[in-house]
Amino acid sequence: MPIARRRALATLAGLTASAAFGPAFAQAAYPSKPITIVVSYPPGGDTDALGRLYAEKLSQRFNQTVVVENRPGASGTIGNAHVAKAPADGYTLLFTPNTISIATLVVKSGPSGPAYDVLNDFTPIIQAGSQSLFLVVNTSTGVKNVKELVEAAKSGKIRSYASPGSGSPMHILGETFNKAAGIKLQQVPYRGSGPAIVDLVGGHIPFMYTTLGPVAQHIQSGKLAAIGVADPKRSPLMPNVPTLAEAGYPDVIVGAWQGLMGPKGLPQNVVRTLNTAMNDIIKMPDVVTRMTALALVPVGGEPAALGRINADDHQRYAKLIKEFNISAE
Incomplete structure (x- = not known):
């Protein structure tokens, strides 16, 4: 075989090997x-x-x-x-x-x-x-369900809610529920769920829209209560909490x-x-x-x-x- 042809084949083999193993080498490097x-x-x-x-x-x-x-x-x-x-x-x-x-x-x-x-x-x-989004109240409000929350909002007993930030799914849920329930609760935006929950547990804010994880321990302790979930079906994690659809608001569905x-x-x-x-x-x-x-x-x-x-x-x-x-x- 001519020398030039042998060199060409060797080069081609090298390129083929590089193509075959190149991605593996790149992946291994990261x-x-x-x-x-x-x-x-x-x-x-x-x-x-x-x-x-x-x-x-x-x-x-x-x-x-x-x-x-x-x-x-x-x-x-x-x-x-x-x-x-x-x-x-x-x-x-x-x-x-x-x-x-x-x-x-x-x-x-x-x-x-x-x-x-x-x-x-x-x-x-x-x-x-x-994740599911829940309506969570401080139990000191005396609110035990969504109907009572709406009544408290209309009577002026509850005027605001907390969210982890403007434009968050929780904020959108709050405004969607406001419209559906015919109430005008004011959003109090926080820089994340953590600070909002501190104020909720401390009684500085009456309720908030939140995922379950950050408030679970406070629900277990009795300081907070979940009264509704914005899912089409009840959450398997809290099957005793009714959906907002069950409370009369079937179009209020927002998740995370x-x-x-x-x-x-x-x-x-x-x-x-x-x-x-x-x-x-x-x-x-x-x-x-x-x-x-x-x-x-x-x-x-x-x-x-x-x-x-x-x-x-x-x-x-x-x-x-x-x-x-x-x-x-």
């Missing part, structure tokens, strides 16, 4: 340094608790340090913008509730407003789970989810590595137990599923936000 998971809310809420749980498990799986960094403020847009602008290398990620789908619709644009496009500036990795994202342009091998790891992690018995305690139903699946639900929520809530004229500074 992660090679510590990973930061940004949570755009203060410590104390379920997003923070879940972020830390997944960070611990990812750290064990990757044999790399994985830390949570809290960057709260402006309905989550401060932390979200930080991740959107981060290098697309897989070392700065975002663990977020579905408030991310909504926040840019309510936070004013400008120097202090959101500097990202929620549909185009992030790479979806996985939807970790879904939690998901992991990265900056736009995240390499596919990094997305695959993280998605595979997270799909395994949310099936671990101890993780399922912890997620159940935080009232999160594991979901998992492909990255595209998170992209779809994010886009669907953005479109759906845009209509509600316009209808209720919801905004935030």
Whole structure:
């Protein structure tokens, strides 16, 4: 065989081997340094608790340090913008509730407003789970059910409610329920669920719309009571709590989810590595137990599923936000 032909075949074989093994080498190289998971809310809420749980498990799986960094403020847009602008290398990620789908619709644009496009500036990795939203009252109000809550609102006994931030699913639920019930309760927005729950337990605010996890211990202690859930069916986690449909408000259905994202342009091998790891992690018995305690139903699946639900929520809530004229500074 001519020397030139032998050299050409050797080169072709080398290229073929590189193509075959290149992706494996690229995947094996990630992660090679510590990973930061940004949570755009203060410590104390379920997003923070879940972020830390997944960070611990990812750290064990990757044999790399994985830390949570809290960057709260402006309905989550401060932390979200930080991740959107981060290098697309897989070392700065975002663990977020579905408030991310909504926040840019309510936070004013400008120097202090959101500097990202929620549909185009992030790479979806996985939807970790879904959550129900509950109406939770301080038992000192004497309110025992949704009917009594509406009566208390109409009589002026209760005038406001807490939410973890303007434009959050909880805020939208509050305004949707206001309209359905014919009441005008004023939202008191907080910088996350943690601070709101402190004031709720302390009696500084009469009730709030919230996921179950952060308030479960206070419900068990008797300081708080869940009186309704904004799902089509009763939650298996609290089957004694009636739906808002049962209370006479069938159209008041608002839920929540939690998901992991990265900056736009995240390499596919990094997305695959993280998605595979997270799909395994949310099936671990101890993780399922912890997620159940935080009232999160594991979901998992492909990255595209998170992209779809994010886009669907953005479109759906845009209509509600316009209808209720919801905004935030």
